[in-house]
Amino acid sequence: MTDKKENILKAALELFANEGYNAVSTNAIAKKAGVSEGLIFRHFENKKALLDSIMQMAEQKINIVFAPILFETDPLNVIHHSISLPFQIEESEYDFWRLQFKLKWQSEYYNVDKMKPVIDKFIWAFTMLGYQNPALEATFLEQIIETISIGILRNGKESQLNYQQFLINKYQ
Amino acid sequence: MTDKKENILKAALELFANEGYNAVSTNAIAKKAGVSEGLIFRHFENKKALLDSIMQMAEQKINIVFAPILFETDPLNVIHHSISLPFQIEESEYDFWRLQFKLKWQSEYYNVDKMKPVIDKFIWAFTMLGYQNPALEATFLEQIIETISIGILRNGKESQLNYQQFLINKYQ
Amino acid sequence: MTDKKENILKAALELFANEGYNAVSTNAIAKKAGVSEGLIFRHFENKKALLDSIMQMAEQKINIVFAPILFETDPLNVIHHSISLPFQIEESEYDFWRLQFKLKWQSEYYNVDKMKPVIDKFIWAFTMLGYQNPALEATFLEQIIETISIGILRNGKESQLNYQQFLINKYQ
């Protein structure tokens, strides 16, 4: 991947994440990336394809982030580790995740199955730990994690910090 | 408020909620509302003011929805009632709430203080019930409610139904 | 039809006829018509539709021009009148016809059947006059008329003038 193509992807990510896909012009992306507007369309078929390209990279990143949980063998660790996950997001990646959550509202990008393996792991963990309703507990936990993530992305890590221990205490 | 003005508001709400503010043209709103494009600008200074007008109606509606909780005197009822709240959303109002959640990502429309009275009530309830960390429990509950709401708006009420009892059982 | 819409049609006709559809920008049309570029697209769905609109007017004009021939009852007059037809084109309508002939090369606009009634009339005329092969004579005559027209549009009426009598003499 050439330097300039990467510049375009970075600029687009930042702008899409903060202003929204439709609010960002290809002109703005080009300026931020320091390239000509035409170049965007030599690297990506159209504006939409640029977003798709970013989202594809996203899917990979999500897989990497959740991989350790899938390999975890201790049920309680699965849960604790999952709760800690949102707090490990580096600030440099906030844009990236912000875009994910924004686009969850666009049905096209909302894919329920993406989280299936993680939820299955949660069910397994709650079953192991003898919870009464593992399936519901699992989706509940997933939603909690999503909610914390949103909180962090909106108000910063500090705002949610003592929250982490609070949640871990809930699952003992 | 004239019929036509209301048509405009309804059309704009539906379109903004489903496609996003920037993706909707005033032309599209006019067509859906069955009025001329010019009329939109007689009733609202500009497109942005139309959105603001919708959001203002929103704030009122939110106040109405949460009012009963603020007047509730039994702590446990506060919590149980709050959990039930998302399930009482009428399908005809989904667009309305969808727009709220979408716009939460636009800093301009995200107002932390809007929920302050509710959270204070939660803190009071958890204190009454002798929970160890009422403040954190309160924001936790608020986030749970938000999460359920999102689930309902995205996947329908049925998808979250057995969830309601599950949560009420958690708070006894 | 508003003044400005007519201006657009006139400007487009002149430009399309002289420079070709693809060589003319909507910007150029707007400037020549003395309107904003946007107005073109309020009156015509797109550039292509503008051309179509012109071509539709053309079909009507062609019908009007050939109508007298269809009503002619004297076989020889049918032929003589037809030969004279191209010489009756007013100079103000040259653009119009130039465009017709240019677009004959675009299959989409080339419609064989358009001339069917005229050719049938020719066949009738040549049959009446006892020609050996009326069908071939008919298409031959049609092609001659087309060829004269092209000559006039390219080099002016004068260049083909003594040609008219020459051709009429051929059919006695």
Place this chain on the structure above:
Amino acid sequence: MTDKKENILKAALELFANEGYNAVSTNAIAKKAGVSEGLIFRHFENKKALLDSIMQMAEQKINIVFAPILFETDPLNVIHHSISLPFQIEESEYDFWRLQFKLKWQSEYYNVDKMKPVIDKFIWAFTMLGYQNPALEATFLEQIIETISIGILRNGKESQLNYQQFLINKYQ
């Protein structure tokens, strides 16, 4: 001439002939020719020069086609041979001739004098044969040939076949 340069010329000819000069992008030419877009501009100064190059080849080809007529010594043969000419066009050269006729509408490429020697030969032939108005007969014949050519290029050879004998019979 290298292979690739020839590929470019062939691709450009085919595309120009069928879609028109302005409707064809250098990108499209490059793709069809299987070369990089840049190479076009190594071989030709610009897009226009590429067309000119094709048209220059055209002039040569036209000279070759009409040469036998110029050397013909029998007046009647001049005419008969000329009428047969369009029917000898090979299908592989249709694009080539289509482009010629299309561009006749672009004044820049329409050169009256190109056909001068042929018309002079026609005048000579008709004079020899004792026709009353050799000059007019000559341009008439030229236009007939052009008309047949157009018919063949548009509707195929078969469509005009019985036409050939019909015309030859006219000139005895």
Place this chain on the structure above:
DNA sequence: TATGAATGAGTATTCATTCAT
């Protein structure tokens, strides 16, 4: 000779907004 990344001016089209009626 040949490539392919890169550009900047240009293209058709859309958009929010204005205004005369």
Place this chain on the structure above:
DNA sequence: GATGAATGAATACTCATTCAT
């Protein structure tokens, strides 16, 4: 209050052309 014609700036995208390699 309401329309619909009209605008001008902006939009996504294309194009012929350049240039380093």
